[in-house]
Amino acid sequence: MNIKNFINNLFEQNYNFSIVNNKDNKIKPTNNNHTSIYPEINRNLEFIQSKYNTLINSDIVIREFETLAQNQLYKSFIIYIDGLVNSISINDFVLEPLMFPKRVQNPNPANLLNYINNRLLPQNSVNKVEDFEAVCSGINMGNCLLFIDTLNIAFDIDVKKYNSRGVDKPENEVIIKGPQESFIENIRTNTSLLRKIVNNENLVIENIPVGNISKTKCGVCYMKNIANSDLVGEVKFRLSNLSIDSLLSTGQLEQLLEEEETFGVPQLISTERPDKCCKYLFQGRVIILVNGNPYALIAPATIEDFLFSPEDTNLKPMFANFLRSIRLVAAIITLLLPGLYIAVTCFHQEILPTELLFSILSARENVPFPMIFELLLMEFSFELIREAGLRVPSPIGSTIGIVGALILGDAAVNAGIVSPILIIVVAITGIASFAIPDFSFGFHLRVFRFIFIALGFTAGFLGIGMGLFIYLTLLCSLKSFGVPYTSPITPSSSDNNGYFIPPVWKQEFRDSFLSPKRKKSQAKISMKWKY
Known part of the structure; x- marks a missing residue:
C-alpha cells in the first residue's frame, strides 16, 4: 500500500470527509471565442435573423423602431420569443420609454449607453451583454434583447412570463402530518419555496448551465455556513464538467453524477418536497434543482435516507422509530423472502x-x-399488474391492480398452475415493496430479488448467504460524493444519530460523516423553559 492510499484509509477510519480525486475541483473553463456585437445595427439584425431563421420561425418576434437621444434618432430593434415574455411589460417598460421619452428631463446626454440604461429602461433587471452567445442565451431564457445603433452592446431585459402550473400537493410523497407543498417545473418558483422555509441569508443558490445545446439551468443550493466546502466543490465540479447536448430531467442528471452505475443502487435522493430538501440543507447537504423538472436531487445520499419519510420529522420518536422498523423489515422481505422460500422448499425442508x-x-x-x-x-405477473396500474389513468389504476391480482391469483390456484402458499409469499413480498418510501430504492430491491431467487434455487441457504455477503460488501464499498454509503451505520461514530431517531432535544450535533462546518445544531439544553 502506497503512502497516498494509507493516508486516505487513515482519514476514512477516523470518519473524516473523504472526497474523490477531482483535480482539485477545478471548474471547466468557459469558451470565450464568441462573436462580439457589432456597432452597426444592420449587421446585428442580419446576424440575429440568420441565427433564428426568422423567415420560418413563427414565434420569434423582431420589432424595429427609432430612439430619440442627443438630438437625433437611433435605429433600434428588440427581439424576443412569443409565449415566454410578458407583452405588457415590453410595451410599458421597454417600447414606450424608448419611443416616447416624455418624462426624461435631459434628452441630450453625453453618454448614450448610460442614458439608455439609467433613464429609459425602468425594468427591475437589465444586464449589458457584449457577445451573441450571451444574446442567444438571454433570448432562449425568455428575456427581451434590445439593440441600438452605434452601440456594440445589447441590453438583456428580464420580462419572462412562463405558463406553468401552480404549487400543488405532492403526488408521490404523500404524508398526513406536515406541509402540503411540492416543487413545480419552474426553477425560480422552486428556489422561492426553499427560501421561504429556510429564511436565512446563508442559503446560496448558484446557477450552472448544463448542455451544449439546451443550456438547461441547474441550481446548486447549500448553506454556506454549514455545508462542507469540498462537498460543494465536488458537486459544482461534476455539473460543470458534463459534456452533453441536452439535459431534460433530474433522472438523466442523476445517472450522469453517480460514481458507480453497475450496482444499480440510487446514489442521490430524489424528492418533490421542499420541506424534505430544507431538512437536508440544515444537515449540510447540497440540493440540485433542474429547470423544467418538479424534482430535486440531494447529495450525498446514504442507505438510511431511502427508508426515511418526511413524516418521520413530524412524529414523536416512538412512532417514527416504529415506522422505521417496519420499513426496514419491509426492505428485507422485499429482497429476500421469495429466495428464502424457494431455498427452504427445495433444499432445507427439515x-x-x-x-x-x-x-x-x-x-x-x-x-x-x-x-x-x-x-x-x-x-412477473405481479410486476405486470403493478406496471399496468401505473400506466392507466389514475381513477382506474388502483382498481386494475386490486381486481387483477385477485382474479389472477384465484384463477391460477383453481387451475392448478400455482399453489396457495406461493400466492401468499408473492403477495406479502409485493405489499412489503410498497412500504419503501423511495421509488428508486424500491425498484433496486425488486430487481435484486430475482438474483436472490436464482441463488436460492441453485444453492439454497449457501447461495443466499454468499449473495448477501457480496451484496453487503458492495454496499459498504460504495460512496456517494465521498461519503460512505452505509453511514451512519458503518463506519459508526458517537457523533452520528444512527438509524433510529432520537428525541428532538437530544439532536445536539449534526452527523459527523458529512463533516459540516457547523457541528452543533442546537444547544445542549434546548428546552430552557424547563430549567
Whole structure:
C-alpha cells in the first residue's frame, strides 16, 4: 500500500470527509471565442435573423423602431420569443420609454449607453451583454434583447412570463402530518419555496448551465455556513464538467453524477418536497434543482435516507422509530423472502414443522410446473399488474391492480398452475415493496430479488448467504460524493444519530460523516423553559 492510499484509509477510519480525486475541483473553463456585437445595427439584425431563421420561425418576434437621444434618432430593434415574455411589460417598460421619452428631463446626454440604461429602461433587471452567445442565451431564457445603433452592446431585459402550473400537493410523497407543498417545473418558483422555509441569508443558490445545446439551468443550493466546502466543490465540479447536448430531467442528471452505475443502487435522493430538501440543507447537504423538472436531487445520499419519510420529522420518536422498523423489515422481505422460500422448499425442508411441510407438499400435488417456474411466473405477473396500474389513468389504476391480482391469483390456484402458499409469499413480498418510501430504492430491491431467487434455487441457504455477503460488501464499498454509503451505520461514530431517531432535544450535533462546518445544531439544553 502506497503512502497516498494509507493516508486516505487513515482519514476514512477516523470518519473524516473523504472526497474523490477531482483535480482539485477545478471548474471547466468557459469558451470565450464568441462573436462580439457589432456597432452597426444592420449587421446585428442580419446576424440575429440568420441565427433564428426568422423567415420560418413563427414565434420569434423582431420589432424595429427609432430612439430619440442627443438630438437625433437611433435605429433600434428588440427581439424576443412569443409565449415566454410578458407583452405588457415590453410595451410599458421597454417600447414606450424608448419611443416616447416624455418624462426624461435631459434628452441630450453625453453618454448614450448610460442614458439608455439609467433613464429609459425602468425594468427591475437589465444586464449589458457584449457577445451573441450571451444574446442567444438571454433570448432562449425568455428575456427581451434590445439593440441600438452605434452601440456594440445589447441590453438583456428580464420580462419572462412562463405558463406553468401552480404549487400543488405532492403526488408521490404523500404524508398526513406536515406541509402540503411540492416543487413545480419552474426553477425560480422552486428556489422561492426553499427560501421561504429556510429564511436565512446563508442559503446560496448558484446557477450552472448544463448542455451544449439546451443550456438547461441547474441550481446548486447549500448553506454556506454549514455545508462542507469540498462537498460543494465536488458537486459544482461534476455539473460543470458534463459534456452533453441536452439535459431534460433530474433522472438523466442523476445517472450522469453517480460514481458507480453497475450496482444499480440510487446514489442521490430524489424528492418533490421542499420541506424534505430544507431538512437536508440544515444537515449540510447540497440540493440540485433542474429547470423544467418538479424534482430535486440531494447529495450525498446514504442507505438510511431511502427508508426515511418526511413524516418521520413530524412524529414523536416512538412512532417514527416504529415506522422505521417496519420499513426496514419491509426492505428485507422485499429482497429476500421469495429466495428464502424457494431455498427452504427445495433444499432445507427439515427446518419446517412437519405439519407445515405436509401442507406445502399437498398444496403442490396438482401443480405440473417446477417450483422455480411457478415462483417466477407469479413474480412477473405481479410486476405486470403493478406496471399496468401505473400506466392507466389514475381513477382506474388502483382498481386494475386490486381486481387483477385477485382474479389472477384465484384463477391460477383453481387451475392448478400455482399453489396457495406461493400466492401468499408473492403477495406479502409485493405489499412489503410498497412500504419503501423511495421509488428508486424500491425498484433496486425488486430487481435484486430475482438474483436472490436464482441463488436460492441453485444453492439454497449457501447461495443466499454468499449473495448477501457480496451484496453487503458492495454496499459498504460504495460512496456517494465521498461519503460512505452505509453511514451512519458503518463506519459508526458517537457523533452520528444512527438509524433510529432520537428525541428532538437530544439532536445536539449534526452527523459527523458529512463533516459540516457547523457541528452543533442546537444547544445542549434546548428546552430552557424547563430549567
